[in-house]
Structures are given as structure tokens and as C-alpha cells.
Amino acid sequence: MRRILIILSTILSAIPLCAQKTLENDEIIATVGVNVPMYKNMESDVVVGLHYGHYYPNGVGFRTGFQYIPTVVEIDNNFSVPLAITYRTGSRSRTAKLTSAAYGVARTQGYDGENAFKYGLASFLMNLFDRLEFHAGLTPGYVAGKSREIYPSYHYSGLGYWEKTWTEKPSSFSLSADAGLDISFRIWRFDLKLMPAFHYNITNNYRYHIQEAIICYEPQKLPFAIRWFTFVHGDWLPQADGTLGRASFSSYLEPEIYHMFTPNSRLSLFCGASIFKGGYTSYTRDFAIINLELRYRHHLDFDHFRIPLQISYMINPYRKTSWLSAGVGIEF
Numbered sequence: 001m002r003r004i005l006i007i008l009s010t011i012l013s014a015i016p017l018c019a020q021k022t023l024e025n026d027e028i029i030a031t032v033g034v035n036v037p038m039y040k041n042m043e044s045d046v047v048v049g050l051h052y053g054h055y056y057p058n059g060v061g062f063r064t065g066f067q068y069i070p071t072v073v074e075i076d077n078n079f080s081v082p083l084a085i086t087y088r089t090g091s092r093s094r095t096a097k098l099t100s101a102a103y104g105v106a107r108t109q110g111y112d113g114e115n116a117f118k119y120g121l122a123s124f125l126m127n128l129f130d131r132l133e134f135h136a137g138l139t140p141g142y143v144a145g146k147s148r149e150i151y152p153s154y155h156y157s158g159l160g161y162w163e164k165t166w167t168e169k170p171s172s173f174s175l176s177a178d179a180g181l182d183i184s185f186r187i188w189r190f191d192l193k194l195m196p197a198f199h200y201n202i203t204n205n206y207r208y209h210i211q212e213a214i215i216c217y218e219p220q221k222l223p224f225a226i227r228w229f230t231f232v233h234g235d236w237l238p239q240a241d242g243t244l245g246r247a248s249f250s251s252y253l254e255p256e257i258y259h260m261f262t263p264n265s266r267l268s269l270f271c272g273a274s275i276f277k278g279g280y281t282s283y284t285r286d287f288a289i290i291n292l293e294l295r296y297r298h299h300l301d302f303d304h305f306r307i308p309l310q311i312s313y314m315i316n317p318y319r320k321t322s323w324l325s326a327g328v329g330i331e332f
Helices: 094-107 113-126
Strands: 005-009 025-037 045-055 060-072 075-080 083-088 131-143 154-156 161-168 173-187 190-194 197-201 207-211 215-217 224-230 236-238 244-247 251-262 265-275 287-301 306-316 321-328
Touching: 025 060, 045 083, 060 131, 075 173, 094 113
Parallel strands: none
Antiparallel strands: 005 025, 005 197, 025 045, 045 060, 060 075, 060 083, 075 131, 083 131, 131 173, 154 161, 161 207, 173 190, 173 197, 215 224, 224 251, 236 244, 251 265, 265 287, 287 306, 306 321
């Protein structure tokens, strides 16, 4: 039930629309970026926003606006209103920018050939920045999407490993603590900004669950294996009042019968069953057949790696669904 740290990262385009004033500066910023949850195998998604900033002669200011993320940790539609206190440095002169850029290029000339050009160009462009800005604050918001349901299980029987994940949303109201840095490049009256930032979800809106366990017995001389998986933590029986009760210890039992055509080719037949009330059957049945699978695996061996190929046809009698799956990978 851990909170997550999110990185709202990199290339955001910003457009200050107002002219510089003697005592203050106002700007409107349109942003497009990437939200990267810090969970293993969790995909990033786009972030769009529109912000207003007001700054005083001493560099201190504030910023607010509206922000939308289509998906966070596989829960849809996050709307938020960032509120931040900011401090930014003064704009650098053209001479200062060019001098800094030339010095940056000079420091990269110790590299050889293509690397010297690549690092030299990157250093030249990065040293042309107009000013830096630091910001910190809070972002209240609303998460409109529902908790992600538990999907049918995925098995990697050849490796003797199984894992199931899902995301629970305990609350729709969200609040994050934020801190970040803006690097601005001035183009006439417009700015192009790089705006990496860290966001810590205070209200714990995204409870990412991982359930994994395995007991496997595979006789050496019989074409037979049996596996038992149990959710020992993170899967709780729902109560009548909507609260979470004791651990369900939801379990999955999977016998396998197989035939080895060659050491690299294996045809398997699986029959998987849900044991005890758990997420496999939406906590309604103590026993149910949830997976009938016919699978063929083959490995292509090379000197330093191999390529596993797999095709499966699966039926879930409990859900009355079926699907065909094919996969290819690389193993070193």
C-alpha cells in the first residue's frame, strides 16, 4: 500500500505571452510533457496543461493553472490545479550566452571524432539558456477513473514464475507535493522551456498491488508439473460495508502435462483453478476452473543468446472468454 513518487519530466513547451514590465512580469505557459510513474513495468503517459505565472522584480513569484493526464498507473483521467511558489534568475545577455556556449564547446574537445561533435553541439545548445527557475508547491486534483480490475493471470511456466498486478484507487481527491527546475531558452518574446519536476502523491491515490508466489514440483522422469501460487499479502476480502477485511489468501493451482519434441521444443497442456475466494472470481467462489491452455514453446539458440518463441490458446471457463497469444523475446 505504498505511495508513489512520480516524475513529471522533460520537454515542456512554454509560451510567455506578455511583454516585460518594469516592476513585474506575467506569462501564460502552454505545456506538453511526459508523466513517468516510478513503478517497474508501468508505462508513462502524456501531460498537457495551461498555466499562469506572475513574477516580481526580486525574482520571486507564483504559478497556477490546469493540468490533465489521461492515465496514471493505469487509472484514467487525472485533472489537477498546480499551485507553486517560484524563484527565477535574471535573463542573461546575448554576450553571456555566447561566451558560455563557446566555453562549453571548448571543454568537450577532449573527445574524439564523432563524440566531440555530438557532445560539443549538445553543450553549445544547453549553454544558450536564458535563465533558470526553481519552483515548489502543492497540486490538488481529481482522479475520475475507476480502480483497475485484476486481469487474467499470466504464466511463465518455463521459468517457474507467476505475477499479477492491479491498481486500487481509494480516493478521488488527490494532492501532491511538487518541486522542479525550469531551463528557459528565449526566442524573441517567447520561451522554450525544459521543465523536469518531481511529484509525491500525498493522498496515496494509486495503490499498486503486486502478487507473486510459486510452489512448483516437476518430476525429472515424468512429463508432469504442478504449481501452486498464493497471494500472501495485498489481496483483502471486501466487507459488506465496503471496507477491506482479512487477507484472502487467494490461490491458483496449475497442473501441467507436457511433451518434449526436442530439448528446445515443448508442447504443454495446463488446467488452472482458483482456490479460496479471491480476485480471480471477484471473491464469489471458493473453487473455479479459470484457465485451460494449450501452449507450444521453442528456443532458437545462438552463440551468446537465444530467442524464445511461444504460441498459446487459452480459455477461461469461469469468465467465458478465450484468446490466442503469441510471443517472441531474447535471452542472454
